[in-house]
Amino acid sequence: MGNPHDTGDLGIGDDLLDGADHVPFAPGLGPDLLAGLPDPNTLPATPQAAVTGKDARADPMTLHQQRTVYGETAGLYPQLVNQPGKNSVYNRSNWNPGSAADLQTARAWMAGVRLRNHIVKESGPHPSNGLEKMVWQDAANAVQASKGLQLPAGVKNFFIRQDGVGAQAPDPKLWGKDAKVYKSFGPFINLGGGDVPKGTKTYIDFYKVEP
Amino acid sequence: MKIVNGRWFAALTVLASSLPTAARACSEADVAGYIKQMGYWKTVPDPDPMLACFVEHGAMTAGLLIKELHPVNGTAYGTVDQGKHQADEHVLWALRGLYYMTGQDIRAGSASELRKLKLPSDREYWLLFASGDKVNFFAIHPSTDATYIAPQDVQAAIIEAWRSWYAKDGGAFSYKAHPYDDTHSWYEGIIESPGYTPPP
Numbered sequence: 178m179g180n181p182h183d184t185g186d187l188g189i190g191d192d193l194l195d196g197a198d199h200v201p202f203a204p205g206l207g208p209d210l211l212a213g214l215p216d217p218n219t220l221p222a223t224p225q226a227a228v229t230g231k232d233a234r235a236d237p238m239t240l241h242q243q244r245t246v247y248g249e250t251a252g253l254y255p256q257l258v259n260q261p262g263k264n265s266v267y268n269r270s271n272w273n274p275g276s277a278a279d280l281q282t283a284r285a286w287m288a289g290v291r292l293r294n295h296i297v298k299e300s301g302p303h304p305s306n307g308l309e310k311m312v313w314q315d316a317a318n319a320v321q322a323s324k325g326l327q328l329p330a331g332v333k334n335f336f337i338r339q340d341g342v343g344a345q346a347p348d349p350k351l352w353g354k355d356a357k358v359y360k361s362f363g364p365f366i367n368l369g370g371g372d373v374p375k376g377t378k379t380y381i382d383f384y385k386v387e388p
Numbered sequence: 389m390k391i392v393n394g395r396w397f398a399a400l401t402v403l404a405s406s407l408p409t410a411a412r413a414c415s416e417a418d419v420a421g422y423i424k425q426m427g428y429w430k431t432v433p434d435p436d437p438m439l440a441c442f443v444e445h446g447a448m449t450a451g452l453l454i455k456e457l458h459p460v461n462g463t464a465y466g467t468v469d470q471g472k473h474q475a476d477e478h479v480l481w482a483l484r485g486l487y488y489m490t491g492q493d494i495r496a497g498s499a500s501e502l503r504k505l506k507l508p509s510d511r512e513y514w515l516l517f518a519s520g521d522k523v524n525f526f527a528i529h530p531s532t533d534a535t536y537i538a539p540q541d542v543q544a545a546i547i548e549a550w551r552s553w554y555a556k557d558g559g560a561f562s563y564k565a566h567p568y569d570d571t572h573s574w575y576e577g578i579i580e581s582p583g584y585t586p587p588p
Contacts, residue, residue, distance in 0.1 A: 249531055296530055296578055298513060337531050343467030347533045350435055350575045353568060371510065372466045372534035 239320055241299060242288040246316035248300035249287060249337065251309070253379060254366040255280050266366060267308060276365065283362035283381045284319030286335070289326045290383070293333040298371075331385040332359050339367060340378035352384060359385035414441035419449050423456065426485070427477030439488050439565065446489055446563025454550050454558075456482040459543040464511050466534045476537070480526050484574050486550065491566035493579040494553065495522035496545035497538070511536040519581040528576040 254266050255276035265271060291297060302309030334356065336347050346358075363380035367373055414437070422438040442449040460476040487493055499516050502523050507515075514527040514536045523542045528535050537543070566574060573579070 296517070296573065296576065298510065298529060298531070300509070300513075335531055336533070338467070344470055344533055347530070348575070351528070351530060351533065351573075354434065372529055372532035374466070374468055 238292070241295070242291045242320045242323065243313070243316045244299035244301055245291040245297045246284045246287050246319050247302065247313055248298040249335075250280075250284055250316075250381075251300070251302075251312050252368045252370045252373075253280060253337075253381075254368065256364065256366065256377070266368065279362050280365055281315065281319050281322065284316065285322040285326055286328065286332075286360070286362070286383055287381070288320045288323035289328040290333055290335055293328075329359065329385060331387055332383050333386070334384040336382045336384065337373045338380055338382065339374040339376040340364065340380060342374040342376060346382070347384075353386060356384045356386045358382045414444055416445055416448060419445050419452065423449075423452055423482075423485075426456075426481035427479070428474045430471075439485070442485050443489050443563055443565050447559050447561065450486060450489060450558050450561070450563065451554055453482040453485045454547075454554050457547045457550060459540045459547070460537060461540075462535075462537050464508070464534065464536045466532065473535075480535070480537075480577070483525055483577065487574040487577070487579055488566055489563045490561065491564075491579070493518065493524065493577070493581075494546055494549045495519055495524055495581075496549060497523035497542040499523070502539075502542075505539065510534070518578045522581075524577055526577045528578070530573075530576055 255272040257266060257271050258273050259271060269277075302313045304310070334347075334352050338345050340363075347356075349356075361380050361382045364378040365380075366377050367375050367379040369375040373379060418441050422441060426438075442453075457479055460479050462473050462476040465473055495518075499521050502512060502515065505512075510529065514529055515524050515538055516522075517527055518524055523538050525543055525546045526535060526537045538546070568574065
């Protein structure tokens with residue numbers, strides 16, 4: 178599969194990972210910033226409670242969509258611009274605007290897919306975790322954006338991959354050999370915590386099966 | 389067809405009859421051959437001929453597939469591990485064949501007991517996805533193609549249940565194809581329980 182969304186040299190490249198599977202942070206922001214963050218894999222499958230009252234009042238499908246976007250993409254971040262003194266992946270002002278918009282669009286598509294396909298990973302944040310709540314809000318924004326979407330018929334699956342690491346497409350037996358990539362979003366940064374390998378070349382591919 | 393050379397014609401006839409074709413029905417020997425290779429493929433083959441052959445010889449095939457079942461050691465593996473767990477995949481494919489031919493899944497254990505094990509959240513989530521209460525032998529996270537496998541005591545209980553089912557109902561069961569749909573994914577191991585209402 179090609180790389181249709183190669184955004185060229187953003188000063189990131191492979192050296193961002195220093196040859197390892199981590200994203201380096203600014204001095205003083207690395208280990209301290211990560212301290213206290215739960216390993217997503219140790220989170221209970223069901224969140225403790227809705228984060229806000231607004232969530233609790235949301236209609237059930239909207240909440241499912243938000244939990245899907247969060248559950249499937251919580252570890253994904255946009256490409257960075259690495260402004261001096263602001264090169265943390267968690268610093269929104271360091272996010273490449275185009276890549277951030279791309280990620281939100283992909284999340285909106287994912288929310289749209291959830292209306293057609295419920296075999297997805299749903300999850301929610303720990304109410305006391307500020308970083309997770311930030312991503313939860315991004316998921317809510319993506320669900321709102323999806324309200325105006327009209328996904329083509331037959332687009333009801335997506336696959337998240339790290340370019341060049343592991344499988345680049347699902348096993349053809351998963352959705353049938355007629356399933357083809359319809360649209361690909363990325364690359365994004367994957368900090369890990371789930372099944373997709375960590376790295377800076379993460380893509381979300383949406384598949385279509387002709388109805 | 390004009391016979392130019394009797395011996396050549398005979399040789400071509402023998403060769404043609406040994407090649408699998410769409411028109412040639414699959415044999416019991418074909419079933420055995422497919423079962424032997426399941427999961428040990430070096431490249432991904434098209435499963436359709438194999439599954440069609442299984443359905444054609446349903447009762448015999450189900451018995452053979454159940455004989456292939458045994459607890460596996462794996463717990464979870466992702467796309468970077470593809471091809472490294474072929475012995476486990478052989479067992480999973482035996483189950484996939486049973487799901488495809490029967491349209492049913494057999495689970496064991498309970499959600500409450502599984503949660504006491506405090507497994508990684510993704511593994512717990514997917515093993516309970518299809519029924520919400522009982523535990524799957526395996527399940528796949530579709531968007532990442534990661535595979536999750538149940539604890540071995542659950543696996544053993546499921547295998548015993550399949551053996552009991554076959555002894556009681558397997559001979560007379562109406563086997564037919566159950567291709568992928570919204571509630572039945574034989575490949576993903578997600579066959580939702582009748583009466584279970586999945587999320588909308």
